[in-house]
Amino acid sequence: MNLLCHQITTANFAPYGTLVSTFGSAGSVVNEGRGFRFETDANLVHTTATTQPKLALYKIEGSQWPIKVRMLERHCHSAQLFLPMAGGSFLVVVARALDDGKPDVDSLAAFVCAQGQGIVYAPGVWHLPLVAIDLPADFAMVMWENGTPDDCEEHLMAITLTVHPPQGAEI
Numbered sequence: 001m002n003l004l005c006h007q008i009t010t011a012n013f014a015p016y017g018t019l020v021s022t023f024g025s026a027g028s029v030v031n032e033g034r035g036f037r038f039e040t041d042a043n044l045v046h047t048t049a050t051t052q053p054k055l056a057l058y059k060i061e062g063s064q065w066p067i068k069v070r071m072l073e074r075h076c077h078s079a080q081l082f083l084p085m086a087g088g089s090f091l092v093v094v095a096r097a098l099d100d101g102k103p104d105v106d107s108l109a110a111f112v113c114a115q116g117q118g119i120v121y122a123p124g125v126w127h128l129p130l131v132a133i134d135l136p137a138d139f140a141m142v143m144w145e146n147g148t149p150d151d152c153e154e155h156l157m158a159i160t161l162t163v164h165p166p167q168g169a170e171i
Contacts, residue, residue, distance in 0.1 A: 090133060
């Protein structure tokens with residue numbers, strides 16, 4: 001199955017979570033004029049008894065187009081924030097869940113996040129584990145975990161999905 005990737009926007013990612021970015025906003029001046037603060041609509045919700053979020057750092061090797069997707073994962077009880085710290089663009093593949101909890105293949109969508117953009121997956125949204133495009137990348141990840149198997153559920157796809165880059169876009 002082939003899936004064409006799109007440039008991510010706040011609107012087209014909204015069914016799956018929140019785009020986090022400094023693009024399109026002037027921000028407010030902070031730190032005695034040396035910086036800008038950008039507010040986000042990130043909703044870092046969770047339904048676990050854990051009172052503090054976990055912060056983890058990821059180092060991801062670069063992958064080349066087209067990108068094969070064989071597995072999706074989800075976190076039923078927590079939103080999950082990924083903020084790139086170094087590297088270039090990264091791939092986001094998402095799907096909503098069916099009533100039985102499995103990924104809704106008809107809702108599959110693929111996006112490219114540019115340098116300077118991060119994402120928050122809403123709780124229960126199926127997604128591809130991190131894939132950096134072309135260059136290695138470092139990410140900060142924040143979510144609530146309680147140490148149970150419910151923290152991360154994996155689903156092996158019945159078919160391999162092949163994701164192609166956006167047409168006419170330089171990534």
